[in-house]
Amino acid sequence: MSAPLTAAAGGPVIVPGARPSTGFWRRAPRHRSFVLGAVLSVLVLGAALLSLVWTPWSAYDIDVAAKLQPPSAAHWLGTDVLGRDIVSLLLVGARATIMIGVIAVGIGLTCGVCLGLIASARKGWTEELIMRMSDFTFAFPAVLSAIMLAAVIGPGMLTSITAIGIFQIPTFVRVTRGSANAIWAREFVLAARAAGKGKFRITIEHVLPNILSVLIVQATIQFALAILAEAALSYLGLGTQPPQPSWGRMLNDAQTLLFQSPMLAVYPGVAIAIAVLGLNLLGDGLRDLLDPRLARER
Amino acid sequence: MTVTNSTGAPLLEVRNLGVGLNTSRGPAQAVRGVSFSLRRGETLGLVGESGCGKSVTALALMGLLPDSAVVSGSIRLEGRELVGLSDVDYCKLRGNRISMIFQEPMTALNPMHTIGRQVAEPLRRHTGCSAAEARKETIALLDRVGLPDAAGRIDSYPHQFSGGQRQRVTIAMALACQPDVLIADEPTTALDVTIQGQILDLIADLVEERGMSMILISHDLGVIAENVQRMMVMYGGTVVESGETDAVFTRMGHPYTQGLFRARPRLGARKGTRLKTIAGTVPELADLPAGCTFADRCAIVETRCRAVLPSVVDVGAGHGVRCLRTDLSMTSAGGVGA
Numbered sequence: 335m336s337a338p339l340t341a342a343a344g345g346p347v348i349v350p351g352a353r354p355s356t357g358f359w360r361r362a363p364r365h366r367s368f369v370l371g372a373v374l375s376v377l378v379l380g381a382a383l384l385s386l387v388w389t390p391w392s393a394y395d396i397d398v399a400a401k402l403q404p405p406s407a408a409h410w411l412g413t414d415v416l417g418r419d420i421v422s423l424l425l426v427g428a429r430a431t432i433m434i435g436v437i438a439v440g441i442g443l444t445c446g447v448c449l450g451l452i453a454s455a456r457k458g459w460t461e462e463l464i465m466r467m468s469d470f471t472f473a474f475p476a477v478l479s480a481i482m483l484a485a486v487i488g489p490g491m492l493t494s495i496t497a498i499g500i501f502q503i504p505t506f507v508r509v510t511r512g513s514a515n516a517i518w519a520r521e522f523v524l525a526a527r528a529a530g531k532g533k534f535r536i537t538i539e540h541v542l543p544n545i546l547s548v549l550i551v552q553a554t555i556q557f558a559l560a561i562l563a564e565a566a567l568s569y570l571g572l573g574t575q576p577p578q579p580s581w582g583r584m585l586n587d588a589q590t591l592l593f594q595s596p597m598l599a600v601y602p603g604v605a606i607a608i609a610v611l612g613l614n615l616l617g618d619g620l621r622d623l624l625d626p627r628l629a630r631e632r
Numbered sequence: 633m634t635v636t637n638s639t640g641a642p643l644l645e646v647r648n649l650g651v652g653l654n655t656s657r658g659p660a661q662a663v664r665g666v667s668f669s670l671r672r673g674e675t676l677g678l679v680g681e682s683g684c685g686k687s688v689t690a691l692a693l694m695g696l697l698p699d700s701a702v703v704s705g706s707i708r709l710e711g712r713e714l715v716g717l718s719d720v721d722y723c724k725l726r727g728n729r730i731s732m733i734f735q736e737p738m739t740a741l742n743p744m745h746t747i748g749r750q751v752a753e754p755l756r757r758h759t760g761c762s763a764a765e766a767r768k769e770t771i772a773l774l775d776r777v778g779l780p781d782a783a784g785r786i787d788s789y790p791h792q793f794s795g796g797q798r799q800r801v802t803i804a805m806a807l808a809c810q811p812d813v814l815i816a817d818e819p820t821t822a823l824d825v826t827i828q829g830q831i832l833d834l835i836a837d838l839v840e841e842r843g844m845s846m847i848l849i850s851h852d853l854g855v856i857a858e859n860v861q862r863m864m865v866m867y868g869g870t871v872v873e874s875g876e877t878d879a880v881f882t883r884m885g886h887p888y889t890q891g892l893f894r895a896r897p898r899l900g901a902r903k904g905t906r907l908k909t910i911a912g913t914v915p916e917l918a919d920l921p922a923g924c925t926f927a928d929r930c931a932i933v934e935t936r937c938r939a940v941l942p943s944v945v946d947v948g949a950g951h952g953v954r955c956l957r958t959d960l961s962m963t964s965a966g967g968v969g970a
Contacts, residue, residue: 457699521739527696528734529754529805530727532720543744 358623368619374612378605382428391419393426393579402595411601414584415591420598423579424605430580431609434495434573435560439553441499446506447549451541453507454514455533465511468504476501476563477570484572494573498563502556509552513545547624554617558610565606581606642669643845644693644813645708651685651692651869652702653917660917662688664869664941666705670813675839675846677860677877679853679892683914685869686849690815693847694732695722709813727754731806733835735818737798741790747774747801748786754808773804777834796827803835810842817849832859853896857881862950865889868915868925870941875951885945885953887961888926924955932957 397417411420480497567573568582588598774782820828912929923938
């Protein structure tokens with residue numbers, strides 16, 4: 335009876351070469367907040383990349399004679415209290431910001447996703463232990479854990495990266511475990527188990543790919559939070575140490591001169607705002623675009 | 633309740649299977665005292681309403697119940713005890729010796745992977761063949777289950793197929809390693825009526841062709857009548873009637889089986905005829921009555937029915953009924969099946 339079956343199975347719904355995610359690039363350019371977020375994020379990334387090959391002035395050269403200059407053709411945004419070029423500082427600061435963000439989110443993402451997947455796959459007391467530990471970590475704000483770490487290993491970039499990274503872990507644990515649990519409850523996971531797959535393989539092949547979009551969105555938003563945390567830590571003097579420029583340090587330096595030259599605080603503030611806003615918009619846009627429910631509406 | 637077999641050691645033997653689940657309403661005994669045996673090549677039907685323990689029984693056989701479930705009794709596959717088997721060992725059996733087809737083909741396939749990959753998976757896993765061999769075998773399988781242009785569509789994703797086609801894919805997936813036992817849990821419930829027959833015929837053909845044993849789960853008496861040699865009617869977690877399909881349909885012993893049979897909609901009935909129903913609802917598994925689980929809905933219930941769970945009464949060769957009042961039920965309703 336196999337031959338006549340071919341005709342009866344309903345018209346084949348062939349979409350050549352189509353994958354569930356194909357609509358992404360078609361819909362992306364029309365999504366306003368995604369486009370704006372992407373442009374702002376690329377702007378910050380571009381500044382960081384540019385600083386690797388070119389800055390108008392050296393960000394490390396001090397020229398006290400030329401301190402606190404207003405914007406001019408030579409110094410587009412003027413100079414700070416030590417006579418360093420503001421544009422150069424902002425460009426090099428972007429590098430530090432992005433590096434700290436990437437590494438800290440990398441730590442949080444790797445540890446958090448692993449722990450979340452383990453909790454979701456093992457259930458029982460393993461899940462309980464991981465979740466209670468992440469609750470415990472979550473209770474400490476990044477700044478507090480950074481202060482504690484600074485007390486132990488001294489302030490610096492490493493301290494702030496570690497502190498922010500650890501601070502990010504519980505968020506990723508929760509998001510991962512929550513969405514992984516939803517996938518574990520799906521029938522195709524049961525079918526995969528019925529086909530003889532073990533929990534590890536199901537986690538890698540079925541659970542992880544299905545929660546990837548959630549993780550991408552969360553990572554983008556956590557990146558923005560990491561930038562804010564880095565700025566805060568540098569502002570408090572716990573993060574990036576002089577002479578390494580950073581946006582948080584620039585804010586700190588500008589604080590004492592707030593009435594003399596208020597613009598010194600505005601520039602790094604705007605830079606931080608652009609980076610955070612850009613990443614948040616990008617995250618929101620990605621969430622909309624990667625949501626399979628919206629993806630199906632074509 | 634056992635259906636005795638005349639000859640041959642059973643392939644699958646279930647003795648006094650019980651499953652306790654933790655529900656939101658407290659601990660529930662979802663399956664009680666289910667016993668049956670299945671010989672190679674034999675087909676068995678499980679029929680009953682939703683929540684009567686059919687699917688839980690199937691999942692218990694597959695070892696796929698949640699960790700919190702308590703399984704008692706014995707499940708033996710060719711003499712090997714499966715209750716309490718470690719997950720690692722069970723993984724080697726699932727998809728290899730025992731396979732399962734699920735109710736919802738729409739959700740039983742992972743939307744992220746191609747169907748070819750999903751069908752080839754058990755092959756790669758259990759037979760250790762190469763990717764090229766697995767692909768060749770997968771195309772042959774997909775072709776066998778009647779997927780049009782199998783070679784051309786092996787790299788398509790589940791959403792590119794219709795429901796019937798997807799169910800064919802899940803059947804191919806379940807049959808990939810030539811299992812000894814196939815469990816089909818309502819394989820046609822989610823499909824169009826026109827496709828149902830084809831899928832059931834396909835499953836029946838494949839079962840015969842490969843000499844598999846099959847456990848077919850359905851709430852549809854018609855499906856059971858046409859597709860299996862023996863059947864078990866489940867209610868409230870227990871088997872209330874079991875026997876050869878023909879024998880059960882000719883002489884229904886349990887009031888519940890009779891009720892199920894009367895409740896099926898019929899073509900050609902006069903317009904305006906009300907569908908017959910069984911009064912009342914299925915009891916909550918969390919608080920089952922002490923006696924017969926069907927007592928509250930039974931027309932011929934007596935006081936003694938409520939006292940203790942009735943034992944199985946043999947009313948024919950291999951035909952057992954879990955009822956105290958077979959004397960009455962089988963005379964008054966003897967003509968139901970005719």
